[in-house]
Amino acid sequence: MARDYRVVEDSTRKAILTKFKEGGNGWLKFAKDLGVKRTTAYQIVKKGSDKKGKWGGRREKTVKVTAEITARLLAAVEQNASITLKALREKVNGAVSTSTIDRVLDGSLLTLKKITPVPVDKNSPQNIAKRAVYCRDYQGEVRKKIHIDESNYNLWTRRNYGRSRLGERAKKKERTAKGRNLNILLAISDDGDVVHHEVHPGSVTDKFRDFMGSVCNALDGERAVIYMDNAPIHKKLSNFELVPENVEVRRFDSPYSPELNPCEGCFSVLKAFIKGKLSERDPMQDRERAEEQQQYLYQYREDLLRGLCVEAMEQLTRDKIRGMYRLADTWVNKGSQEIPF
Incomplete structure (x- = not known):
């Protein structure tokens, strides 16, 4: 059975730190009265912070696809709808792979479709x-x-579309x-x-x-x-x-x-x-x-x-x-x- 971890609120952490700064060992009994385990109380005092730490999730140092990179990719697609994944990778100086770029575009609800030509003067x-x-x-x-x-x-x-095996062209014989x-x-x-x-x-x-x-x-x-x-x-x-x-x-x-x-x-x-x-x-x-x-x-x-x-x-x-x-x-x-x- 999974252990039940109790979250110590910031207000409780602050009270324990305040009691610790008063001196003596009374802060341990104070922490126990608040329902905080002895080992947890020692950790709070050791860190000296009344804010609970961040556990789990992504560490910023390991995140490759930052908000800036995503914005640059979307801006490039907005400017040129027919841009290739290879060209997009060059836009971000090779920071991420083409497969990652494909996932970013898919997550942004951008799909591959036929180009619709729009005359330059259409909306003059x-x-x-x-x-x-x-x-x-x-x-x-x-x-x-x-x-x-x-x-x-x-x-x-x-x-314009047909079905064929993977890696083969869809062909149909026609007279010239x-x-x-x-x-x-x-x-x-x-x-x-x-x-x-x-x-x-x-x-x-x-x-x-x-x-x-x-x-x-x-x-x-x-x-x-x-x-x-x-x-x-x-x-x-x-x-x-x-x-x-x-x-x-x-x-x-x-x-x-x-x-x-x-x-x-x-x-x-x-x-x-x-x-x-x-x-x-x-x-x-x-x-x-x-x-x-x-x-x-x-x-x-x-x-x-x-x-x-x-x-x-x-x-x-x-x-x-x-x-x-x-x-x-x-x-x-x-x-x-x-x-x-």
Whole structure:
């Protein structure tokens, strides 16, 4: 059974020292009356301190990862998110090992993840001001909101992560020819509907005018505001000749603000579905299947990707689209308050 150690309080220690300084051996009886053992009383008198000593724990002389080193490591990561453990070790003059640095970062809730490029001018004072003007105008709009954007896919649209044995690369055989890109033109509304969408191979520059006309026809005379980014295709005035008076077209005046566009989240849903389906196919059998269907190889691949795009559109439910609008609204609120993105 473990021994029960009694802690002698500082006030008791002080009383024993005071009695000892009075002279004589009366202090031993005094200590006994206070419930302090004889050996403990001698230790208190020998040390001459009325404060109990520190027992256990780390000794400062043996601590390598000091608060200063931790602060320097975190500051270096804050300055350069892609800095290596070896470079971090050089920042602290080799005071700790790379494995220790890894544990320090992990303990500070810093994990390794993909780098997200952020344009230098994204949060410049000028762009923050432009973003605030756009967001406040957006918040004051009461008409139906329509967002339009484009995205492209090809047979090399795939997952970036896979599984393999330790020490081996995760590989998947692919044909060198990826085929033509397929472009999805998408128009969604803030009530959760896909207003209109089209899938086209290659460039959509010559298709955008008719697409805008189809979007406006789908609105059936309802008053609405169409929002889109500053892509070159959105600046060509002839592309809006079919837009009626009940529809107003506005372009994002705020550069580097994809967070304000709910279409971006919708394209992520579509791309995740397409990546999953493409990961299931065996690209080495494309030629054989094309011959079975009496198609050219490029034609077979184009039809395959087009079919996946059509299937993917079924993933855009009203709940998901509304969720994308709610997420965009949180960024709109931040932008209106001139909070950097």
